[in-house]
Amino acid sequence: MEPEANLEQAAGFKEFILNELTQGHTKLVVNFTHVVYVDSSFLAALVSCMKQCLTLDAELSLIELKEDVSDLFKLIRLDKVFTIYTTAENLP
Amino acid sequence: MNTTIPSWIIMNCPAKTEGILTHLHSFQEIIYKQYDEKCALRLLKKANHIFIELYTNGVKHTQGAFFEMGIRCQSDVLEIQKLDDGPPPPFAMQIFSKQTIPYIATVYNTVTATYSSTNTLLFGISESKTMEEEFAFEHYGLQIITLAATQFSYTWLPQAKLNKFYCSVNV
Incomplete structure (x- = not known):
């Protein structure tokens, strides 16, 4: 992931995730280690991917969210929608 | 300070x-x-x-x-x-033309935009949790700003042809 998860990356990210799903991958993990901010366009892409995962019975998890990014998910309650792990070691 | x-x-x-x-x-x-x-x-x-x-x-x-x-x-x-000098958002023009119709704007929290004064809308959070409201659509940007700001408004400045989004946060 790039440091800036914004409208510029949203479409490409969504395409990448949908491609992974098309290839049959059912456990996807998005690592936010280097991401310093997320904008609403990228969030919309993430939610769209999550909806697609739900229809395919696939899992989409997020890891290593920085404090600001984590705060944003909590602000709009998307922390209730996504499975978020603090580190890769916490993944099941 | x-x-x-x-x-x-x-x-x-x-x-x-x-x-x-x-x-x-x-x-x-x-x-x-x-x-x-x-x-x-x-x-x-x-x-x-x-x-x-x-x-x-x-x-x-x-x-x-x-x-x-x-x-x-x-x-x-x-x-x-x-x-900014872009065109005014369609939802704003819709509300200005009807003046009193609240605009329901998102999913996980419900954001409303209501007519405030000439060419101005005030955004707020509604207690309503329904997602079936008329005019409902997903707009995470409005949602984020409305939740983060103490006050959030949009004004169309017709003479300058500018969109003004204004936010305040209490110190």
């Missing part, structure tokens, strides 16, 4: 995503300069999200090469606004 600044600090921002981080850092420096560290940290918890959303909205909707971000640091309130 060091001093009260009565005038707006203006940033002329290029309508490109490449400028976001640079301007975000400049914005943070202004806040740290104007408020004590503890207060600045608390303010930025919300103001960072507001600044990024207003900025990316400017990148998306400005027709020219630049748009304007304004910051005013007062002792009791931090104000952030964005001016």
Whole structure:
């Protein structure tokens, strides 16, 4: 992931995730280690991917969210929608 | 807080995503300069999200090469606004034409936009949790700013043909 998860990356990210799903991958993990901010366009892409995962019975998890990014998910309650792990070691 | 600044600090921002981080850092420096560290940290918890959303909205909707971000640091309130020369949002025109119809705008929280005064809408959070409201659509940007700001409004400035999004955060 790039440091800036914004409208510029949203479409490409969504395409990448949908491609992974098309290839049959059912456990996807998005690592936010280097991401310093997320904008609403990228969030919309993430939610769209999550909806697609739900229809395919696939899992989409997020890891290593920085404090600001984590705060944003909590602000709009998307922390209730996504499975978020603090580190890769916490993944099941 | 060091001093009260009565005038707006203006940033002329290029309508490109490449400028976001640079301007975000400049914005943070202004806040740290104007408020004590503890207060600045608390303010930025919300103001960072507001600044990024207003900025990316400017990148998306400005027709020219630049748009304007304004910051005013007062002792009791931090104000952030964005001016751009893009077309007015369709939902705003819809509300202005009917004047009293609330606009329901999102999913996980429900954001309303209601007619406030001539060419001005006020955004707010509704207690209603229904997702079936008329006019409902997903707009995470509005949702983020409405939740982060103490006050959030949109004004269409017809003579200048500018969109003004204004936010305040209580200090």
